[in-house]
Amino acid sequence: MAVRKPPITTREYWAPGHAACAGCGCAIIMRLATKAFSEAMEEKYGDPDAFAIAHATGCMEVVSAVFPYTAWKAPWIHVAFENAAAVASGVEAAWKKLGYKGKILAFGGDGGTADIGLQALSGMLERRHNVVYIMYDNEAYMNTGIQRSSSTPYGAWTTTSPPGKYSIGEDKPKKWVALIAAAHQIPYVATASIADPYDLYRKVKKAAKIDGPAFLQIHGPCVPGWRIPPEKTVEVAKLAIETGVWPLFEIENGDIRNIKFQRFPKDGKFKKPIEEYLKLQGRFKHLFKRPEAIQELKEQIKAMWKVLGKEVELP
Amino acid sequence: MPMRKVMKGNEAAAWAAKLAKPKVIAAFPITPSTLVPEKISEFVANGELDAEFIKVESEHSAISACVGASAAGVRAFTATASQGLALMHEILFIAAGMRLPIVMAIGNRALSAPINIWNDWQDTISERDTGWIQFYAENNQEALDLILIAFKVAEDERVLLPAMTGFDAFILTHTVEPVEIPDQELVDEFLGEYKPKHAYLDPKRPITQGTLGFPAHYMEARYKVWEAMENARQVIKEVFEEFEKKFGRKYQMVEEYKTDDAEIVMITMGSLAGTLKEFVDKKREEGVKVGAAKITVYRPFPIEEIRALAKKAKVLAILEKDISFGSGGAVFADVARSLINEKEKPIVLDFIIGLGGRDVTFGQLEEALSIAEKAMKEGVEEEVYWIGLRKEIL
Numbered sequence A: 001m002a003v004r005k006p007p008i009t010t011r012e013y014w015a016p017g018h019a020a021c022a023g024c025g026c027a028i029i030m031r032l033a034t035k036a037f038s039e040a041m042e043e044k045y046g047d048p049d050a051f052a053i054a055h056a057t058g059c060m061e062v063v064s065a066v067f068p069y070t071a072w073k074a075p076w077i078h079v080a081f082e083n084a085a086a087v088a089s090g091v092e093a094a095w096k097k098l099g100y101k102g103k104i105l106a107f108g109g110d111g112g113t114a115d116i117g118l119q120a121l122s123g124m125l126e127r128r129h130n131v132v133y134i135m136y137d138n139e140a141y142m143n144t145g146i147q148r149s150s151s152t153p154y155g156a157w158t159t160t161s162p163p164g165k166y167s168i169g170e171d172k173p174k175k176w177v178a179l180i181a182a183a184h185q186i187p188y189v190a191t192a193s194i195a196d197p198y199d200l201y202r203k204v205k206k207a208a209k210i211d212g213p214a215f216l217q218i219h220g221p222c223v224p225g226w227r228i229p230p231e232k233t234v235e236v237a238k239l240a241i242e243t244g245v246w247p248l249f250e251i252e253n254g255d256i257r258n259i260k261f262q263r264f265p266k267d268g269k270f271k272k273p274i275e276e277y278l279k280l281q282g283r284f285k286h287l288f289k290r291p292e293a294i295q296e297l298k299e300q301i302k303a304m305w306k307v308l309g310k311e312v313e314l315p
Numbered sequence B: 001m002p003m004r005k006v007m008k009g010n011e012a013a014a015w016a017a018k019l020a021k022p023k024v025i026a027a028f029p030i031t032p033s034t035l036v037p038e039k040i041s042e043f044v045a046n047g048e049l050d051a052e053f054i055k056v057e058s059e060h061s062a063i064s065a066c067v068g069a070s071a072a073g074v075r076a077f078t079a080t081a082s083q084g085l086a087l088m089h090e091i092l093f094i095a096a097g098m099r100l101p102i103v104m105a106i107g108n109r110a111l112s113a114p115i116n117i118w119n120d121w122q123d124t125i126s127e128r129d130t131g132w133i134q135f136y137a138e139n140n141q142e143a144l145d146l147i148l149i150a151f152k153v154a155e156d157e158r159v160l161l162p163a164m165t166g167f168d169a170f171i172l173t174h175t176v177e178p179v180e181i182p183d184q185e186l187v188d189e190f191l192g193e194y195k196p197k198h199a200y201l202d203p204k205r206p207i208t209q210g211t212l213g214f215p216a217h218y219m220e221a222r223y224k225v226w227e228a229m230e231n232a233r234q235v236i237k238e239v240f241e242e243f244e245k246k247f248g249r250k251y252q253m254v255e256e257y258k259t260d261d262a263e264i265v266m267i268t269m270g271s272l273a274g275t276l277k278e279f280v281d282k283k284r285e286e287g288v289k290v291g292a293a294k295i296t297v298y299r300p301f302p303i304e305e306i307r308a309l310a311k312k313a314k315v316l317a318i319l320e321k322d323i324s325f326g327s328g329g330a331v332f333a334d335v336a337r338s339l340i341n342e343k344e345k346p347i348v349l350d351f352i353i354g355l356g357g358r359d360v361t362f363g364q365l366e367e368a369l370s371i372a373e374k375a376m377k378e379g380v381e382e383e384v385y386w387i388g389l390r391k392e393i394l
């Protein structure tokens, strides 16, 4: 009987025993991304282990590397919250001098990437380091107890964007770091989601095989931060795609006119209303008493698609 | 044969870096330090130095990239001053805590506000608690030598801590002096290749660096930094000896000048030591029993050496270019700490002097000396004095 090669490598770099919450979407990103990276390194250099990881402070760092334990089976370093991209630059430079073959992988949360680490990220991309930077986007500062970031969506409750008499929750549109990264005209920028693991896997592999920098912004739901039951993580992420909240795209060399979309409805009409996405999450519960806020969120999502070059209809 | 060249302090620092052959350099321009990365870029561009030079977008990223490179197992170097060093502050603790022997050259400059590009030591003094070894150079030759020495000490397995060498803004960074450039082969012998056993990011032997330390482990990790810094005392002495044997120039934790029969010893660091020695010569001619001492190594603080010095004098007068508001000068606090449990101890007075590039004149040194003489005869009135203030504009 012919044995089929598994679509995703059986090698593991993110070991069980880490302290992430049950149902953590970002833990799935850690596992899948390192697997994809290893497959890319194997195909490119004949060595699946040919990578090292630089990690920003945040949930995924804290849950994975508590002395004297580690969940990492790859060489791994954490330094601070805002500098994963700069640390990765240094590691990459050292690897060049050491004659190591391979590529550096950097992980940062949305806070460590969109906010405090944006400058270091821009520097790393602009200098064209051979680094894949993955922003795992759980849309708030989860490690410090769910404060808003510039990647928190409009309307969401967080501890620093509480809804109240004078507040609808987060009152600014989500900032799309993927587009900022693309403006650096780097070889490859993509968004992905844990709800489409094969797409995620393919994109990380592609990014890892490119010479030069690449950036991925990956959607990963957070159980306490989004106020969702742990078994709904993937379902919620899937609804984000199906309702048009989370775009899946790829941009090469900053060429936004030739942006490629995945799972985009051909007619530009999303079939499911964003309310289906919102209603599963406690962080948006208050919006159902404020229909004008849901309307505003829809307008913002349409505006985001327009920036991406698409006129969409949201039911 | 060693080469002699007339050069600025910044060039001496760049030459030291070149001789040490770091594999990664990451730096960002700031006055008065800018010439160091410029010169190193030139060395790299000409193929005289085989290194990756990362043109980072800030000092925070400069030190972060050095941490990444050093953690990956290579020798790393950077240079900065003042605001740049302050911007690195957060990562300085991390470099020491992760035991990464990065070396940094500092053109000692005042901190804002008001913004001021001229010399004092507030920048490095303010980083004294980060776990970095600190050297202060008196002249451009010392700047070069003390950077080479910094690499050797930092990389010693008994130490494994980062180190910074400071040299005064403009007074040294921009002033040309003859400097002997040691032979590359001798420097290679002296430093050897950096092959860390504790820090690497090698796929063949994956390790995790930069973990979270719970209360059950944190204090021990910090104690290890303390222990390493204590070990550095002995290592620095050994390295000074080896350096003298190889290159013929002698260094000491504290360098004394005409102290044997001195009643008053004036203590300082950096280039001010040169002025101070001239001043002592002048006063000696006038029959005043005054001596000078220069602190070359500020971290680890030379506690034993200061105790030995204190035994000789009735007054120790610290001349320092830094201030800890609400307390006094930092060197004063360290000297006082060194003597606190001595049975007999001299009077210790603190003179804040030369901040933000204010010229230190013989007149100011006279003023400090006369306050010290008065205290010796009549007792201490005050402990901290600001010397050379323009009272008319206060």
Ligand SMILES: Cc1ncc(C[n+]2csc(CCOP(=O)(O)OP(=O)(O)O)c2C)c(N)n1
Pocket: A057, A058, A059, A060, A081, A082, A108, A109, A110, A111, A112, A113, A138, A139, A140, A141, A142, A143, A144, A149
């Ligand atoms: C300079 C600095 N400021 C603040 C913090 C506190 N802090 C640590 S992690 C974090 C939030 C992390 O958010 P994000 O990057 O989104 O990662 P997540 O925890 O959500 O995975 C904050 C504010 C810090 N460690 N360093």
Ligand code: SF4
Pocket: A019, A020, A021, A023, A024, A025, A026, A027, A059, A060, A063, A138, A142, A143, A221, A222, A223, A224, A225
């Ligand atoms: S708080 Fe959120 S991001 Fe952090 S481990 Fe739990 S589910 Fe994951």
Ligand SMILES: [Mg+2]
Pocket: A109, A110, A111, A136, A137, A138, A139, A140, A141, A142
């Ligand atoms: Mg987050």
